[in-house]
Amino acid sequence: MSIAFVREREGGEAFEDLPDRPISPHTNFVTREGLAQIEAEVKRLQAEASGLNPDDKASIARVSRDLHYWTARLGTAQLVERVEGDTVHFGTTVSLLREDGSRQTFRIVGEDEADPAKGSISYVAPLARALTGKNIGDVVEVNGHEAEITDIR
Structure with missing residues (x-):
């Protein structure tokens, strides 16, 4: 078998180039609870990133990808307050x-x-x-x- 089929790329792990998580084309409406979940996930990932071993390329790639996604979602979040009434809408x-x-x-x-x-x-x-x-x-x-x-x- 040719070595081209078994050797990893120069510089290391296949994990380094994880694809981005797809971001929905829809408006990022969130409830208060949803906004709190996104904020908590960003904080959790920031804390995890600061404690990673620099040699753990797979974890760095995963956390970076997820932090990019959740930071983008936080930046586009549009809080929708619950409106009381008899009609079905967001948050009901x-x-x-x-x-x-x-x-x-x-x-x-x-x-x-x-x-x-x-x-x-x-x-x-x-x-x-x-x-x-x-x-x-x-x-x-x-x-x-x-x-x-x-x-x-």
Whole structure:
């Protein structure tokens, strides 16, 4: 086998050129909690970076990449305050009754804080887009399935 296929590049590790984390083209709307999460992640990564061994190229590359991402997200974050009312919008918690009788409750949040397993979805998700501007009793259709809004908090 040719050595060209087994040798690492000059200067070291393959980790040095980790690709950037993709940044969403959507506006970076955040809740207060989402902004706090981003700020905490930037602080955590800054602390981690200051304690890294200069010879640990893989960790330096990972932390640098992640710090670049979260710093960019912090710089573009647009805080959206929760507005009280009967209409679904960014930051509201919505309860649905699905056509199969199941119930689901989730909060509409920013992209970086969305975690469907924990009950939050991104405002750019198809369901969130379908619900935005709707009221209790309205029925929305997403991916061929209907759901009725039963509560908005």
